[in-house]
Amino acid sequence: MGEFKRILVTGGSGLVGKALQIVVQDEKRQDEDWIFVGSKDANLCDLDATRQLFDKHKPTHVIHLAAMVGGLFHNMSHNLDFLRSNLAMNSNVLQVSHEKGVKKVVSCLSTCIFPDKTTYPIDETMIHNGPPHPSNFGYSYAKRMIDVMNQAYHEQHGCLFTSVVPCNVFGPHDNYNLESSHVIPGLIRRLHDVMEAGGSTFTVLGTGKPLRQFIYSLDLARLFLWVLREYDEVAPIILSVDETAEVSIRQLTEELQKAFDFKGEIVFDTTKADGQYKKTASNAKLRKYLPDFKFTPFAVAVKESVDWYKTNSKTARN
Ligand code: NAP
Ligand code: GDP
Numbered sequence: 001m002g003e004f005k006r007i008l009v010t011g012g013s014g015l016v017g018k019a020l021q022i023v024v025q026d027e028k029r030q031d032e033d034w035i036f037v038g039s040k041d042a043n044l045c046d047l048d049a050t051r052q053l054f055d056k057h058k059p060t061h062v063i064h065l066a067a068m069v070g071g072l073f074h075n076m077s078h079n080l081d082f083l084r085s086n087l088a089m090n091s092n093v094l095q096v097s098h099e100k101g102v103k104k105v106v107s108c109l110s111t112c113i114f115p116d117k118t119t120y121p122i123d124e125t126m127i128h129n130g131p132p133h134p135s136n137f138g139y140s141y142a143k144r145m146i147d148v149m150n151q152a153y154h155e156q157h158g159c160l161f162t163s164v165v166p167c168n169v170f171g172p173h174d175n176y177n178l179e180s181s182h183v184i185p186g187l188i189r190r191l192h193d194v195m196e197a198g199g200s201t202f203t204v205l206g207t208g209k210p211l212r213q214f215i216y217s218l219d220l221a222r223l224f225l226w227v228l229r230e231y232d233e234v235a236p237i238i239l240s241v242d243e244t245a246e247v248s249i250r251q252l253t254e255e256l257q258k259a260f261d262f263k264g265e266i267v268f269d270t271t272k273a274d275g276q277y278k279k280t281a282s283n284a285k286l287r288k289y290l291p292d293f294k295f296t297p298f299a300v301a302v303k304e305s306v307d308w309y310k311t312n313s314k315t316a317r318n
Contacts, residue, residue: 005032007228008057010044010093011065012036016108016166018173019217020063020224027225035059039066045088050096058100063228064093064107067143072135072275073205074180079138086142094149098159105161106227109147109236111168111213111281113140121243121282124165124236133276147236154234164227167240167281171217171301172308176318183249184214184256184302188309189318191260200264202257205272208250213240213281216301226290240283241295255299259306 011017017036024034035057042053044066068085075082090107097105114122115130127147132140146163153159174185181189191202223239231237247255253266286293296304309316 005061006059007034007061008059009036009063013038015174019221023221047092050092054096054100062105070180071182075136083138083142090146107146107163109143109163109165111279113143120280123282135275163236165238167213176316203267206274208268210274211246211278213246216296219295238281240281255302259303
C-alpha cells in the first residue's frame with residue numbers, strides 16, 4: 001500500500017481499457033480509486049471538455065489510452081484524421097494534467113510507430129530515428145510527439161509523464177468493424193460470418209507473410225498496473241511478448257482456424273496490402289524489470305478471444 005491514488009483512465013471503454021477494468025477488479029486495492037471514461041464522457045480533442053472532465057474527477061494519476069485507433073487499411077485511408085485527432089487528444093490530456101497537478105501520466109505509443117527502415121530488434125532508443133512506414137505516418141508522428149512532450153514537460157516542469165510501447169494488442173471487447181479493425185478482430189469477425197453462413201472459404205487479406213508480435217489485452221493490462229505503480233522513468237518502455245513469440249499472419253490464420261474448428265479452405269487475397277513486413281521489438285528493458293512475467297500462451301489467448309466473440313457477436317463493437 002502507498003499514497004492514495006485516484007486514477008483516471010481515458011479510453012476506458014476500448015479494448016485495452018476494458019481489460020484494465022477486469023484486472024483492476026481482480027486485484028482491488030484500498031489505496032486506489034479507478035475511474036474509466038470513454039468518448040461519451042468527454043471529447044478529448046476539445047480542451048474545455050478535457051478541463052471539465054479533470055475538474056469533475058480530480059485525478060492524481062492518469063492512464064491515457066484514448067486515441068483514434070485502427071488497422072492497416074483504416075490508417076492508409078485516414079492518415080490526416082489519425083494525425084489531427086491524436087495530436088489534439090494527447091496535447092490536451094498532457095496540458096490539463098500539468099495544469100491540474102496530476103502526479104503521473106502513463107500514455108500509450110505503439111511498436112508500429114518505429115522507423116520503417118531500421119535494424120532489428122527495435123528498442124526504446126530508436127523511436128525517432130527515421131520516418132515511419134508510409135501506411136500509418138499520421139498515427140505514428142502523433143504518437144511520437146507524446147514522447148517529445150513527456151520529455152519537454154519533465155525538463156521544463158519536472159513532470160513524471162511517461163509512455164509505454166505495446167506491440168499489436170488483441171482480446172475481448174476489440175473493434176470488429178471490417179473497415180477499421182486490426183487483423184485479429186477483423187479475421188475473427190470474417191471467419192465467424194463465414195461459418196454462420198455455412199461457407200467453405202476464409203479470405204485473409206495480403207500474402208500472409210508479414211510478422212507480428214501479439215500481446216493479449218489482459219497481459220498488457222497487468223503490465224500497465226505495474227507501470228503505474230512501479231515504473232518511474234520518463235523514457236518509454238516496450239510492453240511486448242518475447243521476440244521468439246513473433247508469428248506470421250499465416251500462422252495466426254492457422255491458430256484461428258483451430259480455435260473455430262474450421263474445416264474449409266483459406267485463401268490469401270494478394271491484391272490487398274501487407275503493410276510493414278515486420279516491426280520486431282525487443283522487450284529486454286521490460287525483462288530487466290520483470291524477468292519472470294508470464295505471458296498467456298498465444299493459442300490460449302486466441303481461443304479465449306474467439307470464444308468471447310462467439311458469445312458476444314450480437315453486441316460486440318462492429
Ligand atoms: P480502442 O479499442 O479503439 O479504444 C479507443 C478508446 O479511445 C475508446 O475508449 C474511445 O472511446 C476512446 N476515444 C476515441 N476518441 C476519443 C475522443 N475524441 N475523446 C475521448 N475518447 C476517445 O483502442 P485500444 O486498442 O484499446 O487502444 C488503446 C491504446 O493502445 C491507444 O492509445 C492505442 O494507440 C494503443 N495501442 C493499441 C494497439 C492495438 O493493437 N489495439 C497496439 C499498440 C498501442 P469510445 O469507445 O467511448 O468512443
Ligand atoms: P499493423 O500491424 O499495424 O499493420 O495492423 P493490422 O492489425 O491491421 O495488421 C495488418 C496485417 O494483417 C497486414 O499484413 C495485413 O495484410 C494483414 N491482414 C490480413 N487480413 C486482415 C484483415 O482482415 N484486417 C486487417 N486489418 N489486416 C489484415
